[in-house]
Amino acid sequence: MKNDIEQKKPQRIPIDEKSMHINEAGTDGVLMGSICKKCGEHYFGKQTYCFKCASQDFKDIELPKQGILRTYTVIFTPPAGWQGNVPYILGSVELTETPEILSEVIDCPKENIKIGMRMQLVFKVGGTDKEGNEIVVYKWKPV
Amino acid sequence: MSVNLRSVYVAGIGLHPFGRFPEKSVHDLARTSVLEAMKDAGIVYRDLQAAYFGHVYYYGMSVGETVLNGLGLTGLPVFNINNACSSSSSAFELAYWAVASGAWDVVLAFGAERVPRGPISVTAEDSPSRFMGTDHMMASYALRARRYMEQFGCPPEAFAHVAEKAHRNAVLNPYAQYKKVFTIEEILNSRMIADPLTLYQCCPTSEGASACILVSRDAARKFNMPSKRLIKVSGVGIVTSDLDDRKGDHLIAWRAAKKAYDMAGLGPQDVDVVQVHDAATNAGIFQLEGLGLVERGKGWQLELSGGTEINGSVPTNTDGGLQAMGHPLGATGTRMLHELVLQLRGEAGPRQVKDAKVGIAENSGAGEVCTVIILNK
Numbered sequence: 001m002k003n004d005i006e007q008k009k010p011q012r013i014p015i016d017e018k019s020m021h022i023n024e025a026g027t028d029g030v031l032m033g034s035i036c037k038k039c040g041e042h043y044f045g046k047q048t049y050c051f052k053c054a055s056q057d058f059k060d061i062e063l064p065k066q067g068i069l070r071t072y073t074v075i076f077t078p079p080a081g082w083q084g085n086v087p088y089i090l091g092s093v094e095l096t097e098t099p100e101i102l103s104e105v106i107d108c109p110k111e112n113i114k115i116g117m118r119m120q121l122v123f124k125v126g127g128t129d130k131e132g133n134e135i136v137v138y139k140w141k142p143v
Numbered sequence: 144m145s146v147n148l149r150s151v152y153v154a155g156i157g158l159h160p161f162g163r164f165p166e167k168s169v170h171d172l173a174r175t176s177v178l179e180a181m182k183d184a185g186i187v188y189r190d191l192q193a194a195y196f197g198h199v200y201y202y203g204m205s206v207g208e209t210v211l212n213g214l215g216l217t218g219l220p221v222f223n224i225n226n227a228c229s230s231s232s233s234a235f236e237l238a239y240w241a242v243a244s245g246a247w248d249v250v251l252a253f254g255a256e257r258v259p260r261g262p263i264s265v266t267a268e269d270s271p272s273r274f275m276g277t278d279h280m281m282a283s284y285a286l287r288a289r290r291y292m293e294q295f296g297c298p299p300e301a302f303a304h305v306a307e308k309a310h311r312n313a314v315l316n317p318y319a320q321y322k323k324v325f326t327i328e329e330i331l332n333s334r335m336i337a338d339p340l341t342l343y344q345c346c347p348t349s350e351g352a353s354a355c356i357l358v359s360r361d362a363a364r365k366f367n368m369p370s371k372r373l374i375k376v377s378g379v380g381i382v383t384s385d386l387d388d389r390k391g392d393h394l395i396a397w398r399a400a401k402k403a404y405d406m407a408g409l410g411p412q413d414v415d416v417v418q419v420h421d422a423a424t425n426a427g428i429f430q431l432e433g434l435g436l437v438e439r440g441k442g443w444q445l446e447l448s449g450g451t452e453i454n455g456s457v458p459t460n461t462d463g464g465l466q467a468m469g470h471p472l473g474a475t476g477t478r479m480l481h482e483l484v485l486q487l488r489g490e491a492g493p494r495q496v497k498d499a500k501v502g503i504a505e506n507s508g509a510g511e512v513c514t515v516i517i518l519n520k
Contacts, residue, residue, distance in 0.1 A: 071287070077337070126274060
């Protein structure tokens with residue numbers, strides 16, 4: 001009986017294990033990328049098949065934690081499934097050679113957001129799933 | 144291409160008005176457009192040899208078959224195409240190849256949809272992007288809009304002008320969902336959806352249907368179709384995302400357009416009338432750049448200077464486009480071709496573009512998919 005209860009205890013889990021690693025407390029982590037060992041193409045998250053050269057041989061890398069905001073929008077009508085604040089800012093951030101990474105921008109008044117700002121990666125609980133687990137997501141905040 | 148392709152013509156077009164029709168099923172909408180197209184072509188149901196049906200939402204299995212079973216039981220092959228918002232233009236391209244290859248002589252391409260109200264999401268309900276707040280159709284347009292404004296100095300008024308023009312054109316179109324004029328100020332001051340896109344810059348969700356009948360020259364002769372009502376399909380292109388698309392938002396349309404232009408032996412300078420997928424107003428501008436009709440970064444100036452008006456140098460979305468005609472996803476592709484056919488026949492009434500001989504339609508879908516179709520007189 002005790003075991004059953006322990007098994008059902010809600011946990012902090014990452015939104016996508018293939019693109020991020022988090023610490024046990026779910027308060028920090030890294031975004032993961034892949035580099036094709038054959039042609040050197042960069043990807044966000046775990047890639048299994050290279051778009052460029054068809055290789056299946058990849059090196060996992062940790063992505064940098066800072067980048068540049070390339071575009072943004074402020075969403076006033078959120079999509080179904082959104083558990084955060086409204087309005088919220090979505091920002092597309094260029095890290096290095098990976099494609100830009102899109103996520104919420106926090107700790108930034110919407111009047112201050114500007115393309116070209118330097119952004120820092122942060123990890124936050126974004127909400128809970130049906131089992132009560134706290135889902136950890138990555139977000140951006142101005143440096 | 145090593146085989147000899149046959150010439151293919153659009154011989155008939157049909158449309159069910161776009162809007163909200165709570166008393167009708169998607170089958171009712173689709174049948175209306177098919178009946179109208181067959182009447183327009185001067186054929187009856189048993190003359191159809193194959194059908195390609197575009198739709199996105201679920202209405203039971205084999206919807207194309209259940210729609211057409213209400214018109215006849217002739218055993219014709221029916222193909223159901225779900226290619227997001229490009230479903231019926233994809234259906235049209237398949238119908239084109241079926242006739243061009245010699246497989247069939249009389250083929251129906253049609254699309255119908257009843258889109259639920261509210262924002263449209265692309266992914267499944269339990270996808271991570273729903274949770275991250277990133278699956279938002281209008282946000283993806285808004286992100287492109289902000290980047291374009293930053294890069295090319297485009298003011299928000301240029302985007303609003305796309306909607307303002309669309310509604311002025313729609314007033315002249317009895318089939319349009321919103322036959323009402325708005326001022327630029329009203330458009331910019333309407334409720335914000337995803338900055339810089341306000342409510343009146345996001346296409347409505349809609350119900351409707353559209354249909355085209357494609358024929359070979361042999362079939363046109365057999366059915367005594369008057370040649371002045373036959374509109375030639377001179378080029379088709381369909382592409383999905385490419386690694387190179389990371390270098391610019393307009394490149395996917397250009398890759399599809401290049402295929403269609405090359406096939407038609409035509410270029411952007413030959414185009415007289417245009418349909419672009421203006422699901423959000425900014426796409427109404429940068430898809431013109433994608434089609435090569437205006438230099439990259441200068442589409443907004445063309446828009447603001449009146450160049451995209453019915454009497455402008457690049458008449459665009461003469462029927463109201465997605466913005467005002469409405470956007471029943473699976474019905475939009477063949478709706479665009481319906482308008483081009485009217486324009487090229489000279490039957491567009493108050494919306495008529497003078498001496499229109501070549502028309503181009505660009506239809507975008509999530510995925511991404513992009514189709515470009517060129518018709519000429």
